[in-house]
Amino acid sequence: MSRLNPILAGSAQSTEAYRQAIAQSSEAVAQWLQQPEMYQGKTVAELRERITLDFNPQGLGNQAAIERAVEYFLKDSLAVHHPQCVAHLHCPSLVVSQAAEVLINATNQSMDSWDQSPSATIIEIKLIEWLRTQVGYQPGDAGVFTSGGTQSNLMGLMLARDAFFARQGHSVQQDGLVGNLKKIRVLCSEHAHFSVQKNMALLGLGYQSVTLVKTDRFSRMDLTDLQEKLAQAEANGEQILAIVATAGTTDAGAIDPLRAIAELAAERQIWVHVDAAWGGALLLSEKYRDYLDGLELVDSITLDFHKQFFQTISCGAFLLKEARHYELMRYQAAYLNSEFDEAQGVPNLVSKSLQTTRRFDALKLWMGLEALGQKQYAEIIDHGVTLAQEVAQYVSEQPALELVMQPQLASVLFRYRTQALSDAGDAALALFNQKIGDVLLESGRANVGVTEADGVTCLKLTLLNPTVTLEDIKVLLALVEKTAGQIAV
Ligand SMILES: Cc1ncc(COP(=O)(O)O)c(C=O)c1O
Known part of the structure; x- marks a missing residue:
């Protein structure tokens, strides 16, 4: 049996192998979509027993590898599109998102530098500009696509932390964390996503830095308690690094009173990050857009397109109100974003992202x-x-x-x-x-x-x-x- 070249490339042989592999895979998906069951019902123990990694040293070839993936993965996958599959913020995807994945994967552009993703970089920048107008931010391009809500929340909290230290004359980027760290607080509601805690631990301030604000009977942040917690913090000599408001809590879908929170924070020069991973979908809504009233006032925003925007995983974005804050995470790497290139106006997105190599997930939103x-x-x-x-x-x-x-x-x-x-x-x-x-x-x-x-x-x-x-x-x-x-x- 003659082996086809395994690499996707321009030769006739490779192109034919690509066509076959994609056709075989998409046909398998089309058949799987016809399955009436939401899930075949195998238990953890049954799947552990069934799935074994006994790689054939000679390789099986693409066709057999795809057949085995269909047998061991696809058939026992959860049908996210099934009407009875309603446990999580886990959406069925747009057909056009699938088409976008084909283009994203085949071209394998990397979003860190323009010379690895010429048209993709420009599309992503324009989409960020567009998203900013939807939010009501000033025109600009401060923002970036992310792997999802957790990473976007991390970016918001990290920049809030670094802006907080910068106001006191410290560069966290340069010198690390300094001072009485035990006195630093982030406030969020009891129903904020757990990534606030995880991210604060990652940022060196620990779970102990997170103060939970009480919620009302609809799981929305209680403004009276927020004011009390702010006053208590002041009385205890604590400093508030940020308030994280949620637009769409994971379970109840509660939207905190964004405008009032932003106004309270502005009086005290506190950074507000809004986790709109779920509720951000209402940016496009005709009926419910006003639920997000006040979003335009806050310093940074998490959006997630693999929730109610129906994009495949992963697809999220981070928006930053003031571009100057991006300076807080600036790093110049000669091979990606050199001063020379920047002086010529060559755009690069590595300066705006925590990731280096990064998928062109923005294409999915654009095509959607x-x-x-x-x-x-x-x-x-x-x-x-x-x-x-x-x-x-x-x-x-x-x-x-x-x-x-x-x-x-x-x-x-x-x-x-x-x-x-x-x-x-x-x-x-x-x-x-x-x-x-x-x-x-x-x-x-x-x-x-x-x-x-x-x-x-x-x-x-x-x-x-x-x-x-x-x-x-x-x-x-x-x-x-x-x-x-x-x-x-
Ligand atoms: C409100 C909220 N924020 C953040 C996240 C984390 O998003 P991701 O899973 O995309 O990292 C979730 C996940 O469900 C969420 O519900």
Whole structure:
């Protein structure tokens, strides 16, 4: 058997191998999409046993390698597009995002320097400029695409930290952290994403630097408590490095009062970072854009396109209000962003990113906007928010279901609760709802989230999928009730 050249290149042989491999893979995907099940239901132990790494020293060739990936990976993958797959902020992807991936992967551009990604660099810069106008920032290009919300939050907190030290005459970049670090605080709500804690640990200030602000009954940051925490900090001689507000908490979809937070912070010269990983999708919305009122006032923003923008993983962005703050992370590498190139006006994105080699994920957003147009994009985003309101209404009409919180974005928090379960006590009720989630996933029929809202263990439907209808969710809720009927109290 003659071997085809394994490298993607311009030769006839390589191009043919590429066509075959892509055709075989996309055909396998097309077949997989026809599977009715959400998941084949294999357990952790079954998958561990089934998947073995016994590499053939001679290599199997592309065709057999793809066949094995179909057998061992694709068939036991979770069908994220399935109407009953609603556990997480994990979206089904746009078809055009798949096409974009083909182009991104085949061209393998790297976004660190213009000479590795000429047109891609310009497209990314223009998209950042466009995103800034959507937010209401001044024109400019301060911002960059990231691997997602965690990295964007890290950038916001890192620049906030370094701007804070710079105001006191220290360069963290040059000299590292100095001073009484135990007195430095970041404030965020109790429902902010855990990446705030993880990032503060990474930034050398530890979990102890994070002060949690109480939330109201809709999981939104409580302004009175924020003011109290600010006053307490001042009285204790603590210094506030940043306030992180959330636009779309992971479970409830709560949006903190952005304008009021920004105004409070401005009086005290405190950096505000908004984690809009989820709620940022409302930038495109026609109906719900005003939920993000005040976003334009803050210092930095996280956006995530692999959530309710329906892009494949990974695709996120970081926006920085004032470009001058990028100086805080500046590093000049002769081979990427030399002074000579910069003097000639050659753009480079390595100066704006924590990453060096970086994927051209921006293409997915560009092609999504081109293919759908803003109106259709808005419609598929609004769909989930409106559907959540309808589902909440339906849940509250079911005797055995209890709505735990009114929806704000596209999630519904509820629990199964009968009189007998209530009599059995809170712990039994919590365990029962946990079991409903587990049994559903094991059956392969549905993936419903299990989480906690203010200490109450509940089930979560994350209704991102724009093809899902109220009828689909009624079927899912009937399945929840049927499953509950099979679990012993
Ligand atoms: C509010 C919020 N911020 C940040 C993140 C982290 O984003 P990523 O998973 O893209 O790193 C998430 C993830 O769900 C999130 O819900």
